Amino acid sequence: MSSRLQVKLGDLTLKNPIMPASGCFGFGREYVNFYNLSKLGAIVVKGTTLEERIGNPTPRIAETPSGMINSIGLQNPGVDVVIKEEIPWLSQFNIPIIVNVAGTMTEDYVEVARRISNVSEVSMIELNISCPNVKCGGITFGTDPKTAHELTKAVKEVSKVPVFVKLSPNVTDIVTMAEAVVEGGADGLSMINTLIGMRFDLKTRKPVLANKLGGLSGPAIKPIALRMIYEVYKHVSVPIIGIGGITSAEDVAEFFLAGASAVQVGTANFVDPYIMPKIIQDLERVLDEMGVNNISELTGEGWNY
Amino acid sequence: MEQYLMRVKENKEITDKIYKITLKLKEINRSLAQGRQNKLFSPRPGQFLYIRVSDVTEPLLRRPISIYDYDPDTTQITLVYRVQGEGTKRLSQFKVDDDLDVIGPLGNGFPYDQIATNAHIVLIGGGIGIPPLYYLAKELVERGIKVTTLLGFQSKKDSFLINEFLSLGEVRVSSMDGSIGIRGTVLDLITDRDKWDTFYTCGPMTMMKAIQEKWLNTAIDGYISLEERMGCGIGACYGCVVKVDKKIDKRGYKKVCFDGPVFYFREVIL
Numbered sequence: 001m002s003s004r005l006q007v008k009l010g011d012l013t014l015k016n017p018i019m020p021a022s023g024c025f026g027f028g029r030e031y032v033n034f035y036n037l038s039k040l041g042a043i044v045v046k047g048t049t050l051e052e053r054i055g056n057p058t059p060r061i062a063e064t065p066s067g068m069i070n071s072i073g074l075q076n077p078g079v080d081v082v083i084k085e086e087i088p089w090l091s092q093f094n095i096p097i098i099v100n101v102a103g104t105m106t107e108d109y110v111e112v113a114r115r116i117s118n119v120s121e122v123s124m125i126e127l128n129i130s131c132p133n134v135k136c137g138g139i140t141f142g143t144d145p146k147t148a149h150e151l152t153k154a155v156k157e158v159s160k161v162p163v164f165v166k167l168s169p170n171v172t173d174i175v176t177m178a179e180a181v182v183e184g185g186a187d188g189l190s191m192i193n194t195l196i197g198m199r200f201d202l203k204t205r206k207p208v209l210a211n212k213l214g215g216l217s218g219p220a221i222k223p224i225a226l227r228m229i230y231e232v233y234k235h236v237s238v239p240i241i242g243i244g245g246i247t248s249a250e251d252v253a254e255f256f257l258a259g260a261s262a263v264q265v266g267t268a269n270f271v272d273p274y275i276m277p278k279i280i281q282d283l284e285r286v287l288d289e290m291g292v293n294n295i296s297e298l299t300g301e302g303w304n305y
Numbered sequence: 306m307e308q309y310l311m312r313v314k315e316n317k318e319i320t321d322k323i324y325k326i327t328l329k330l331k332e333i334n335r336s337l338a339q340g341r342q343n344k345l346f347s348p349r350p351g352q353f354l355y356i357r358v359s360d361v362t363e364p365l366l367r368r369p370i371s372i373y374d375y376d377p378d379t380t381q382i383t384l385v386y387r388v389q390g391e392g393t394k395r396l397s398q399f400k401v402d403d404d405l406d407v408i409g410p411l412g413n414g415f416p417y418d419q420i421a422t423n424a425h426i427v428l429i430g431g432g433i434g435i436p437p438l439y440y441l442a443k444e445l446v447e448r449g450i451k452v453t454t455l456l457g458f459q460s461k462k463d464s465f466l467i468n469e470f471l472s473l474g475e476v477r478v479s480s481m482d483g484s485i486g487i488r489g490t491v492l493d494l495i496t497d498r499d500k501w502d503t504f505y506t507c508g509p510m511t512m513m514k515a516i517q518e519k520w521l522n523t524a525i526d527g528y529i530s531l532e533e534r535m536g537c538g539i540g541a542c543y544g545c546v547v548k549v550d551k552k553i554d555k556r557g558y559k560k561v562c563f564d565g566p567v568f569y570f571r572e573v574i575l
Contacts, residue, residue: 024537026542029540030539030563031539031541033306034308052556054557054558055543055546055558057548058545058546058547058548060544060546061535061545062534063366063534066363067362067365068365068536070544072542072544075543075546077556218362218365247362270538270541273308273408273537273539
C-alpha cells in the first residue's frame with residue numbers, strides 16, 4: 001500500500017486511515033468471509049464491558065431517512081472473553097487493534113481499561129463515554145464535562161496504551177466536552193457517536209424500538225459530524241478520528257478537511273460489506289483529483305479558507 | 306456467503322401484492338474477491354438473500370427475502386415476496402435484465418438431513434411465510450419423505466402457491482373469511498388423527514406462537530423460521546436478536562440473521 005495513505009494518531013502509525021466504527025463490525029469475524037482484514041488501517045472492536053452484557057429487548061433497529069436508529073445495548077461477552085478469544089484471533093491480521101471500552105461506573109471502566117491495556121496486541125483504547133443505549137451510565141459521562149474529565153483521568157492513570165475518548169454529539173457544547181477530556185489526558189478524540197432519535201409505529205402508536213430511544217447513524221448525520229469536528233479541531237491539539245455517515249472516499253476527504261486524522265466507517269458496512277476496501281482503493285484517485293500528495297496534508301485544511 | 310450481481314429474469318405479481326422474482330447468478334464481486342476461489346453458490350432451503358433495493362441511501366438498508374426455489378442446473382433462484390413497504394415496492398420495480406446487488410445465501414436454513422425417509426413431515430405456512438417452505442418440501446419429497454402442508458391465508462384473493470404444494474403431497478387450506486378452504490386458522494386444520502414426526506413453520510408471529518404452545522409438551526420435533534428487521538444481515542451488529550431459553554443458551558439472545566432464521570421450536574421465546 002502506498003505511503004500516501006499513511007497517517008499518524010499520536011505515536012501510532014496507520015498504513016491507511018480507514019477503520020470500522022465500534023459496534024458495526026462485531027469482532028471482525030463476520031467480515032473475514034468477504035476480505036482479508038489486513039487491508040484495513042486498524043480494527044476497532046465492539047464496546048467491551050467488565051461483565052458480559054446481553055443487550056436490550058427487540059426491536060433494536062429501525063430504518064430512518066438515509067440512516068437507521070439502533071438500541072443494541074452493548075451486547076458483548078465481557079472483557080475476559082474478549083482478551084482470551086477475540087484479541088488473539090485478531091492479532092493474525094497485523095494491524096493495530098483498538099478496543100472500545102464501555103461501562104456504567106468509573107470503577108468498571110477503569111478495570112476494563114487496566115485489563116485490556118495489559119494485552120500486548122492492543123494498540124489503543126477508545127473510551128466509550130457516549131453510548132446512548134445503556135441506562136445509568138454511558139451517557140451521563142458523555143454529557144457532563146466534569147464527570148468526563150474525571151473518568152478520562154482515571155482511565156489514563158491505569159492504561160498502558162493511548163486513550164482516545166469517543167464523544168457524544170448529544171450535548172449543548174461539543175467544544176467544552178472535547179476540552180474537558182483533553183485536559184483529563186485524552187490522547188485523541190473519536191467523534192461523533194450516534195445522535196439520540198426515535199420513531200413511532202402508526203398501528204401500535206408506540207415507539208418502534210423496544211428501548212424507545214436509539215442512536216441515529218448513517219449518511220443522515222454526516223453534516224453534523226463534520227460541523228462538530230470542525231469546531232473542535234481549532235480548540236484541541238490532539239488527533240481526531242472522524243465518524244458519522246461515511247460511505248465513500250470523497251466523504252473521507254471531507255472529514256479530513258474538517259479536521260480528522262483518520263476515520264471510522266460504521267453503518268455503511270451493513271449496506272456494502274466491501275465498503276472499507278473499496279474506499280481504501282478509491283482514496284488515491286480522490287487525492288489525485290484534489291492534487292494532494294499525502295492524505296495527512298488534508299487534516300484541518302478546511303480551516304484555511 | 307458472498308456478494309453477487311444477479312440478473313433479473315422475471316419479476317411479476319402472482320396475486321394481490323405478492324411478487325415472484327427469478328434471478329440468475331451473473332458474477333461474484335470479483336474486483337474485491339481477487340485471488341479467491343469462486344465460491345459455489347448453493348443455497349439451502351430456509352436461507353435468505355439480502356438485497357440492495359436502491360443504489361442511493363434511500364432506503365438505506367438491504368431487505369432480507371427468503372428463498373422460494375433454486376435450480377442448480379441453471380443457477381436460477383426464485384424468491385416470492387409481498388410488497389409491504391418502501392423497500393419491497395422498489396424491489397417490485399426491477400425489470401427483466403436489470404441487475405441486483407445481493408448478499409447470500411445467508412442464515413442457517415431448515416435442518417432436514419437427519420429426517421428418516423419413512424417420516425411424515427408437516428409444513429405450516431401463513432401468508433408471506435409460505436414461500437421458503439416450498440423449497441424445503443421439494444427437497445424432502447425428493448428424498449422420498451411424505452409431506453403434508455397446511456396453508457393459511459386471509460382470504461381467497463390473498464392465496465398463492467397452493468397448486469405448487471399440491472404437486473408435492475397433501476395440502477390443507479384455511480382462510481380467515483372462509484373464502485377458500487375452511488374458515489379459521491392453520492391450527493383448525495390439525496385433527497386428532499394427525500401423526501407427524503417433525504414440523505417446519507413460517508408465518509405470522511401469532512401463528513407460530515400458537516403452534517409452539519400447542520406442541521410444547523408433546524413428542525413432536527419442530528423448527529420455526531423467524532423474520533426480523535436486520536442491520537448487517539451477517540451477524541455483526543446484533544440488531545436482529547431473538548430471546549432464547551437461558552437453559553439452552555446462557556446469553557439469552559441469538560441472532561436471527563446468523564444463528565437463524567430457523568430455530569428449534571423449544572429454544573426460542575416468542
